[in-house]
């Protein structure tokens with residue numbers, strides 16, 4: 327019953343955090359621009375004229391009036407027109423349109439200037455431009471094409487030809503929008519699936535960590551607290567947010583090796599013999615081996631390389647090094663100082679502090695103050711002094727974690 331209570335408590339408290347964490351670990355940026363397209367469904371050459379947005383600019387009002395009249399007669403009802411190209415230039419980035427019909431020769435801001443602006447804009451550069459000009463100057467036409475002009479119409483233009491070219495430009499734009507939409511949909515689905523996979527991975531790791539803890543502690547909260555303490559210490563030590571989150575998850579598996587320690591030794595209430603102590607201590611190397619076995623299997627049955635999870639890599643490091651001591655008297659490898667991986671030095675403080683403040687079969691719980699004092703005294707011998715400093719700097723949050731995830735009333 328305690329197990330299911332804990333699961334529901336964890337899921338209700340931290341579901342949002344979990345999803346956010348999954349997105350963060352997977353490197354996902356949630357926000358995406360959505361685009362519209364105007365193709366009539368199942369018809370690749372038919373557009374919805376009531377939705378097509380047409381921008382018209384010509385410094386001659388009569389030319390604009392004629393163009394708008396032709397377009398409206400054809401069924402286009404979403405037309406934005408300008409006779410002042412200066413105003414248009416200033417507002418261009420704020421206007422939504424699917425095609426632009428523009429005069430080339432306009433005072434102050436010419437059609438080429440507008441084309442340049444559209445060409446330089448990431449939002450606008452895929453929108454087709456149809457140039458209306460009386461000029462037959464080849465170099466001007468060449469400049470317009472270089473700036474992305476999709477089509478030319480010579481004044482005076484044939485209305486039928488104009489309408490055909492507008493329709494073709496809109497169909498092209500609609501296809502581009504559809505491709506862009508499909509691409510965005512696919513990206514969102516991939517990202518969602520990636521987040522779900524990362525979230526599953528996190529939950530599986532938490533379950534495994536709890537499974538190991540349930541061997542000798544029936545609350546399952548030790549691994550949660552050690553994870554939280556470790557994250558707080560990692561943050562105080564200046565590690566980046568992704569590494570901080572990874573340490574919190576990986577620390578959950580620090581005692582996974584206890585799964586390989588017999589009950590008769592693990593649950594023995596009295597004093598342990600030297601041989602039994604060695605058996606208990608074997609959980610560090612065993613834990614590392616259990617996790618590393620996954621990493622060694624670097625290809626699947628078809629010979630494809632499998633993904634090596636940075637989270638499991640870190641978990642293996644922590645499982646194998648969380649009982650090393652700064653002065654070299656720890657186990658399993660008697661590493662000392664900075665030869666001990668930083669993650670192991672962090673979890674060492676978190677694990678011992680949690681063991682001190684909670685009741686175990688072989689001891690009563692120490693008060694938080696007594697436990698803090700023991701950690702401080704261990705600085706430079708048992709623990710990395712920098713990690714102990716971080717621990718002292720973040721004592722208020724450490725205390726909050728003790729209270730929030732307590733097994734029972736914490737002595738103060």
Ligand SMILES: [Fe+2]
Pocket residue numbers: 580581609648649
């Ligand atoms: Fe341990």
